[in-house]
Amino acid sequence: MGANETDVLVIGAGVAGIAAARALQARGLSCLVLEAKDRIGGRAYTDATGFDHGASWLHQANDNPLTALAETLGFETVDHDKLRQRLLFTEGRFATTAERQAFAAAEDHFWRVIEAAAADGAPDRPASDAAPEGGRFDPLVAHWEGAQICAAELSRMSLHDFATTALDGPNLLLRRGLGTLVSTLAEGLPIRLKSPVMQLDWGGNGVEARGPFGRIFARAAIITVSTGVLAQGGITFTPDLPAEKRAAIKALPLGLLNKLAFPIPPGVLPEFGPFASLRRDIATPGDRPISWIARPFGAPVMLAFIGGSLAWELSRAGKQATEAHARAEFARVFGAEAAAALGPPIITDWGGDPHFLGSYSHAIPGGQAARRELAEPLANGRLIFAGEACHPRFAATVAGAWLSGEQAAQLILA
Secondary structure (H helix, E strand, O other): OOOOEEEEEEEOOOHHHHHHHHHHHHOOOOEEEEOOOOOOOOOOOEOOOOOEOOOOEEOOHHHOHHHHHHHHOOOOEEEHHHHOOEEEEEOOEEOOHHHHHHHHHHHHHHHHHHHHHHOOOOOOOEHHHHOOOOOOOHHHHHHHHHHHHHOOOHHHOEHHHHHHOOOOOOOEEEOOOHHHHHHHHOOOOOEEOOOOOOEEEOOOOOEEEEEOOEEEEEEEEEEOOOHHHHHOOOOEEEOOOOHHHHHHHHOOOEOOEEEEEEEOOOOOOOOOOOOOEEEEOOOOOOOOOOEEEEOHHHOOEEEEEEEHHHHHHHHHHOHHHHHHHHHHHHHHHHOHHHHHHOOOOEEOOOOOOOOOOOOOEOOOOOOOOHHHHHHOOEHHHOEEEOOHHHOOOOOOOHHHHHHHHHHHHHHHHO
8 A cells, every 4th residue: 555545544543543543453454543633642641740631530440441451551550439538518617427428328319310210211301300309419419420520411411321321430540640541552553643634535435534644545434533523523524424423423512521730739738638539519509519639649739620511611711710710619618828829730621622622422312322323334334433422331431432443443344
């Protein structure tokens, strides 16, 4: 083959693209991965300080394909669920043991109700319609499970998809960072950075990609860019995608979960040990608390998590507004002096990054079938979409992205 030809073109060097390329290479097919950014990893990125800007956990680790890969490569993991001290701030003070137990019971009740509602045979509806109401901690549980976990409010999410993609433990953290694992798994792959695909012609016997790199021809293509980018027309497809594919992309928008990493100076919050987590109770109707994790792996850092509609609002307002909001939230719990003592933070903004336009996907009410529809091959396998949005069970996770990328490669190999 010539320099601009390959068996399979993989668009995007995130988790799904890396998984697909590894599977293709293992079976002897040539492939080329084109990545628009100047780095690999997509939404799994660990910077030089060890901060995971995006994906951080290996969720449901016993069923997660990256768990074994991390162990094989010698990555140290810890079970976050066993280490974390769970704290709750309510009514202007830290909750008692009984109140924390009541919150845990409210979480258990929430999931029993959600699972029963999803299995009742009724048409799909917003997950918020099925959420329990009336209990003291019901509003906080709904906010936590929606905006802070799924990066979108329950009112925006399909009940059936929400229930189907709910995750169990254990939840593992990697000392060297999840993004470091992903970049290690990409070693040796044929990846071209700063190579955005602007147009993809899939109407002939193969595919032709066009961009600043010129033209590249392949027998087939695997598209792993986010549904946020696809929905905004980041790639022009010729011919246009079928209506069913366009509808599936629209039904799988990206939510937003942004993080801040504040340095903790010596002497500040000495009582908070490694992995302590904090949630603040909802104080008034419309309140949207953020959450915190202290000193991951003992590092002098306080992590803030801002999700859902609040994250989008602050993203549009800018990083200065995001930092100010997080400091004000910190002050509500620990006081203004402690908030002012925190160092300048690292701030993520996945919503403002044109290469992603969000964090991870959710299905809108009525869109519970969209993940399978998006993953369905086109043109006898000449064009296949992959990524976390395509996996019907482990959506919104690195596991889902990895499994989807491998599945796309297997479809081509078949």
